[in-house]
Amino acid sequence: MGEILRLRVVTPDGPSLDEEVTAVTACSEQRGEFCVLPEHRPILAALGAGRLVATRPDGGSDEFVTDSGFFEGGPSHVNVITQRCVRVSDIDLSEVTEEIEEIEKELSGLEFGDAARGELDVNLGWARARRDAVDGGKAGEDIT
Amino acid sequence: MANLKEIRRRIGSVKGTQKITRAMRMVAAAKLRRAQETTENFRSYADLMSSVLAEVASGASPKDHPLLERREPKRSLVLVISSDRGLCGGFNSNLNRLVTDHVEAADPEPELTIIGKKSEAYFKRRTATIHHIYSDIYDGPGFDAAARVAKDLAAKYASGEVDRIDLAFNEMHSLASQKPVVKQLLPIAPPVQVEDKEDVLGPVGFIFEPKRIELLGRLLPRYVEVEVYRALLESIAAEHAARMIAMEAATNNAQDMIEHLTLIYNRARQGAITNELLDIVGGAEALND
Incomplete structure (x- = not known):
């Protein structure tokens, strides 16, 4: 068990991932990526919308995008609590680009301080994170 | 002749x-199954959120965050979660009676925030003060709808507009038994850690990123969302069970x-x-x- 982490990603709609992995890379709230390996000291972090990479025991990796949430890790497990999670290979870039344009248009019509901005900002962050994960992983490059 | x-x-x-009643019973049974599935799916999210909050909030003082702060209640609210539709036995009338008793017993009298047309109609005919009515929750009773209500309530509490918020809803004890309850939502009574977190590394502390107190600030509003959604799901399942039994x-x-x-x-x-x-x-x- 010392080599393996049980990675669980849960959303309000149900568990979206439950797998055994050897490493997990996530995107912190400050847009910095961090990696957790087995036997890591317990960690609790706030996550921003961004990439989540799970390294499988066979050396390959699975890439996901999660919305903002929380990351709780221990020596043999990682739990990610987030509102939304999607596999990068399932993202349709043209659809996401359209979504971003729509949200930006909607935002430009609102005044600063408008209550509706909060939800739109969250949705924009989520859409941008998905776009960045597909078109070359800009979300990861931003912090280096 | x-x-x-x-x-x-x-x-x-x-x-x-x-x-008609046989068809309604079958529809209610199908909806109940779906509601129970949704509740089951949500449980892992809610349980993990509770255990993380218990970890972060252990040793936190009520002064650490406005949602934890306890005040002498000068003005309080009750969020009543009833249903939009009837034909479900005593589901709504039992809840309305409990809320009426609760309002009359409390000092000062709480104001009501209402989800569901049945309680709306009932309390509009009475002297209770209605603070707000959420009329579109059942159009798509998902997490987002509950989160919107939770954000509203948390903002009212944090700004000091109200000093206590309770939830009144039907809890499903079993298929044949739904019981209305009143539970405190705000100030938050953080969940207590039950499991032994001392993993193989021994009693080492958590690394918090950002600081514990900042994490607490992010977790608490989310926890309010979880509690409101949990009550909403519980009420929806109880409503379908009550309708099934009534039909x-x-x-x-x-x-x-x-x-x-x-x-x-x-x-x-x-x-x-x-x-x-x-x-x-x-x-x-x-x-x-």
Whole structure:
């Protein structure tokens, strides 16, 4: 068990991932990526919308995008609590680009301080994170 | 003969009603299964959120965050979660009665924030002060809708506009038993850590990123969302269970009534036949005489 982490990603709609992995890379709230390996000291972090990479025991990796949430890790497990999670290979870039344009248009019509901005900002962050994960992983490059 | 026709019409009408109640029972059963599935899916999210909050909040003081701060209640709110539709037995009336008792017993009297047309209609006819009505929650009762309500309530509490917020909703104890309850939402009473977190590394502390207090600030509003959604899901499941039981009882009652009316019909028919026979026999006798 010392080599393996049980990675669980849960959303309000149900568990979206439950797998055994050897490493997990996530995107912190400050847009910095961090990696957790087995036997890591317990960690609790706030996550921003961004990439989540799970390294499988066979050396390959699975890439996901999660919305903002929380990351709780221990020596043999990682739990990610987030509102939304999607596999990068399932993202349709043209659809996401359209979504971003729509949200930006909607935002430009609102005044600063408008209550509706909060939800739109969250949705924009989520859409941008998905776009960045597909078109070359800009979300990861931003912090280096 | 008009009497017989009338009874036949009534039997037909009760049979029609029985068809409707049977269909409603089946629809409620299907919706209940879906509601239970949604609740089950949400449970892992809610449980993990609770355990993370318990970790971060252990040792936190009420001064650490506005949502933890306890104040002498000068103004309080009750979020009443009822249903939009009726025909579900005592589901709404039991809840409304409990809320009325709660409001009358509390000092000062709490104001009401209402989800569901049934409580809205009930309390509009009474003297209770209605603070706000969320009328579109059942259009798509997902997490986002609950989160919107939770954000509103948390903002009211954090700004000091209200000093206490309770939730009133039906809890599902079993398929046959739903019980209305009033539970405190704000200030938050953080969940207590139950499991032993000392993993193989021994009692080492957590690394918090960002600082514990900042994490607490992010977790607490989310926890309010979880609690509101949990209550909403519980209420939806309880509503379908209550409707299922009510429609089952209505179907059985209709069956009893059909049997009773059939008995009366047969008796009347037999009576009519006997009368006809008596007439014939009487007529024949008269001819013989």
